[in-house]
Amino acid sequence: MTENKRIKFSICLLVSILFVFSAPLALAASKVEINAKVKTCLQNFYKKVPEAKELEKKSNGLLVFPSVIKAGFGIGGEYGEGALIIDGQTVDYYSTAAGSIGFQLGAQSKSVILMFIQKKALTEFRDSKGWKVGVDGSVALIELGAGKSIDTTNIKDPVIGFIFGQKGLMYNLTLEGSKFTKLKK
Numbered sequence: 431m432t433e434n435k436r437i438k439f440s441i442c443l444l445v446s447i448l449f450v451f452s453a454p455l456a457l458a459a460s461k462v463e464i465n466a467k468v469k470t471c472l473q474n475f476y477k478k479v480p481e482a483k484e485l486e487k488k489s490n491g492l493l494v495f496p497s498v499i500k501a502g503f504g505i506g507g508e509y510g511e512g513a514l515i516i517d518g519q520t521v522d523y524y525s526t527a528a529g530s531i532g533f534q535l536g537a538q539s540k541s542v543i544l545m546f547i548q549k550k551a552l553t554e555f556r557d558s559k560g561w562k563v564g565v566d567g568s569v570a571l572i573e574l575g576a577g578k579s580i581d582t583t584n585i586k587d588p589v590i591g592f593i594f595g596q597k598g599l600m601y602n603l604t605l606e607g608s609k610f611t612k613l614k615k
Contacts, residue, residue: 512542542593
């Protein structure tokens with residue numbers, strides 16, 4: 431690699447690192463903004479997946495992130511803010527963050543919804559000081575079939591997740607390694 435290419439690569443790497451660590455500050459939203467985005471996100475979700483409304487009735491709580499932004503150039507990161515809804519009311523605000531290293535180039539925005547089907551899973555989540563997928567609990571991602579429908583009768587997992595509305599150049603349907611932290615709002 432020539433000296434010129436090393437310098438360009440180093441600058442791109444530095445910009446990526448700065449983005450990862452500055453994103454939470456730049457993206458911080460108020461309660462009112464988060465609530466409005468969560469409401470719109472859920473409306474769009476239920477239009478796309480009507481069966482999910484039935485699942486919501488069976489759940490003990492919903493964690494909704496209307497927009498999780500992921501960007502990377504070798505080193506990547508993602509960040510989003512959302513709300514925990516219990517019995518139709520927002521009870522807490524959370525952030526989600528994750529980092530990654532490997533082949534990646536680009537950016538994307540996605541919406542993430544977690545449904546806590548079992549009360550114990552919701553209690554463990556709320557009692558944690560930072561809940562990490564794959565460490566503190568697992569999330570069963572629900573993939574929509576060709577007909578964009580789901581079988582709500584066979585879902586028995588304690589926490590199920592939906593990722594939808596991907597826009598951008600990256601593709602990664604996983605929550606593995608994502609950390610959810612309660613925000614003081």
